Amino acid sequence: MFLSIVATVYSLSLLLFPVHGNTCSGDSNCEDIVTMPLLDGLRATLKADLDVKNMNDHLKTYISLEIKKGFENAMNDVMKQIVNKGIDEINTTIIAAIQENLAGIWKGVTYIRWGRKGCPAGADMIYTGQVGGNAYSHKGGGVNYLCLPNDPEIGQHQPYDNDQVYGGEYELGSSRKPSGWSESMHNKEVPCSVCYKQRHSAVLIIPGRKTCYKGWNSEYHGYLMSDHYGHYKKDYACVDINAEPLDNKNGDENGALFYPIRTNCGSLRCPPYTNEADVLCVVCTK
Template sequence: MPKDYAKHSLGQAGGNLYTNKGGGSNYLCLPSDPENGKAYSYDNDGLYGAEYDVNSSTKPSSLPASLSQKEVPCAVCRRTGKVSVLMKPGRKSCYKGWKAEYSGFLMSQHKEYNNVDYICMDRDAEPLDNRSVNDNHALFYPVRARCGSLRCPPYKDYTDVLCTVCSK
């Protein structure tokens, strides 16, 4: 690990239930050592663990099929001395003057479910552990390009959208 790079926290990815109409709309990196509040019985649940919802026919080519239905780990990292971090959709490399932190595939919620922010899933993605349960709570799906108002070329129809996270 470079000396100007520090892992800030490690945990599990989470988010809202994919069918909830209200509540949060972004994925979260949840700590593995939470400090829990009081338990209440009112019905406003909205925080669930996330899982990879990919299989052999929907996953980007370099992601392993073994990720299917597994929970998603996450890390929040900090680069000391850096002032900008930018996720670049549609690129697997950074522009000149920027340093690549990692690259992978643009992912988000399925188009038939509620909106969720786009994220750049590391091409070396791993499961949180070996547990495999299809809970279908917060879900990650690969994003594919669609021609029309999205210009093709330079984009290509039905292709995985690559991404990279760059710092400067």
């Protein structure tokens, strides 16, 4: 910018002062004689006594000021670009960080931990309660187990007959209990808890394993359980390896029952499976 200004000023100086000569004789304060065309197409010239040195000084000052002004304007433009770019980059970084943190806060998964009153380390407990479900002898109705909260909000009493919410009990006689479990839990009610894991987007229950696959985080592992095959169908549930009873009550009241289950080879390929073995399970998040 300022270079173009210098070139323009220099060109003007050449146009204004194309021919000049010195007419003084020994006088240091004399003026130069400048000859300029008077009119185009005429052979006449205009001669004037001008102080060229003084005009050159003014011209140099003018050029210097224009150069300075052009340099300052150019630097201001550059600094403005640098500052604007820096602000844009900072804003982009801040927005990305906020979005990432908000995504981490909002994103999460829930799962039920069957057989325990609390959640694993690193997970928030939404509520704790007891297992409920349809009675083992009912042919119709719901087949899934329910995790009923310990602080229910009760509906109105109704006279119709369609009872489907019963308590859940462990059925762990001496001849059927998973390895490491105590027979003292037989006929005890089953607790549960609903857990929330932040910064995760998927939950996966894997039957037949006690560890998660690479890239997945294990919430808990245990035994796959359901109702007895001679009863009406129930869903499968992954009951914690360290299952506990809801309380010390032992009434054999039945309801939604939990039996340990085992494998049966044939259509189930053995290996890799083994006949008549406990079925393990693991709850994984990612």
